[in-house]
Amino acid sequence: MKLLAGLTILMIVFVVFGIHTQQQILGLASDMQEMVPNISREINNENWDAARNDTARLLEQWNEIQDRWDLFIVHSEIEQVELYIARILSYLSSEDKAAALAELAALNTQLSHIYRKEMFNVQNIF
Amino acid sequence: MLVIFVRTFILYSVVVLTMRLMGKRQIGQLEPFELVIAIMIAELATIPMEDRGIPLINGLVPIMTLLFIQVLISFLSLKSLWFRSIMDGSPSIVVRNGKIQEKELYNARFNLNELIEQLRTKGYANISDVEYAILETSGDLSVIPKSQKRAVTPGDLKIDTQYEGLPIPLVIDGLIQTKNLNMVNLDESWLKLELQKFGIDRPDDVLIASLDTQGKLYFQSRDHKK
Missing domain, CATH: 3.30.240.20 (bsu07140 like domains)
Structure with a gap:
């Protein structure tokens, strides 16, 4: 009975912790996604310095949350985000508009993918 | 490599702990639902063990959840005959x-x-x-x-038998089992005295010694004394 009570508490902790981390991941993913249209606009306007600064800020934000996400999200998906940001920064340095926009779109899709995958819904369960 | 080593260590410990918490029945005789859980746990542990890309928690959460399900089913089976017949079937x-x-x-x-x-x-x-x-x-x-075909027992032959309890180990691998000695109201000095009668000065030299219910001390000394 003690074991069952202990495990029931553990299951409640899992559920509460699961809801908390899901909310956190969803919030941070959408925060990062909100920065994407701004960077996209700056690239389109060939405002390279501002685009570079905003992408650096995106990377900074990403570095802050990455360690926490490592615990819950499949590592390859996290590495993919890191790779996209590095490519964007590189294309911005060489002022390659088309490539930078393409990588930014890919980053946006990857963040949406993480967001959709972490959501608790019927599609994800099945 | 070091990461996989530590991951293996953690997952092995968790699986062993889980199997222990599932109870002794697990090892000898598995009911259908227990067999399913045992197979699933083994599989769940190996995936994050070998794939560093999968967070460890992705293996630990389902293992603990399966343990919870198993304990819950066992508990409900204990309380309800109907539930037991659903989960285990009936003989x-x-x-x-x-x-x-x-x-x-x-x-x-x-x-x-x-x-x-x-x-x-x-x-x-x-x-x-x-x-x-x-x-x-x-x-x-x-x-x-059939009663005519089973082995004959002393009861069938009306033969009186003496009580046969469980021999109590007093020394195992040179270590005195103080708890067992106390259980039969004896102490270390008695044990040492008994062993000295057989020419053994130190309990360290004894591989195993036990006391039967008739008070007879059985012992075997080590081949290579320490």
């Missing part, structure tokens, strides 16, 4: 009063060859010697022979 009497129950055999999808084979392994080559054969929920076949 099938395949031989009743010496007669094979065809319908029960058919329902259990247990063929005659299997029945005869199992009876043989239990020591009953002739089916006419069997009064009852019960196919247990764990898949074991329990056999109750």
Whole structure:
């Protein structure tokens, strides 16, 4: 009975912790996604310095949350985000508009993918 | 490499702990739902063990959840007969009063060859010697022979027997089992004195020593003294 009570508490902790981390991941993913249209606009306007600064800020934000996400999200998906940001920064340095926009779109899709995958819904369960 | 080493260590410890918490029944006889859980746990542990890309928690959460399900099912099975029959099924009497129950055999999808084979392994080559054969929920076949065919017991022969309890180990691998000594109201000095009578000065030199219910000390000294 003690074991069952202990495990029931553990299951409640899992559920509460699961809801908390899901909310956190969803919030941070959408925060990062909100920065994407701004960077996209700056690239389109060939405002390279501002685009570079905003992408650096995106990377900074990403570095802050990455360690926490490592615990819950499949590592390859996290590495993919890191790779996209590095490519964007590189294309911005060489002022390659088309490539930078393409990588930014890919980053946006990857963040949406993480967001959709972490959501608790019927599609994800099945 | 170091990461996989540590991950293996953690997952192994968790699986062993889980199996221990599932109870002793796990090791010897698995009910259908326990077998499913044991297989799933083994599989769940190996995936994050070898794939560093999968967070460890992705392996630990389902293992702990399965443990919870198993403990919950065991608890509900303990409390409710109906639930137990749903989860474990019920035993099938395949031989009743010496007669094979065809319908029960058919329902259990247990063929005659299997029945005869199992009876043989239990020591009953002739089916006419069997009064009852019960196919247990764990898949074991329990056999109750006809009274004329079972082994003779002292009770049948009206022979008085002495009480035979469990011999208590007093020294295991050179280590005195103080708890067991206290249980039989004896102490280390008594043990040392008894061993000295057989020329053993130190309990360290004893491989095993036990005391039976008649008060007889059995011991075996080590081949290579420390």
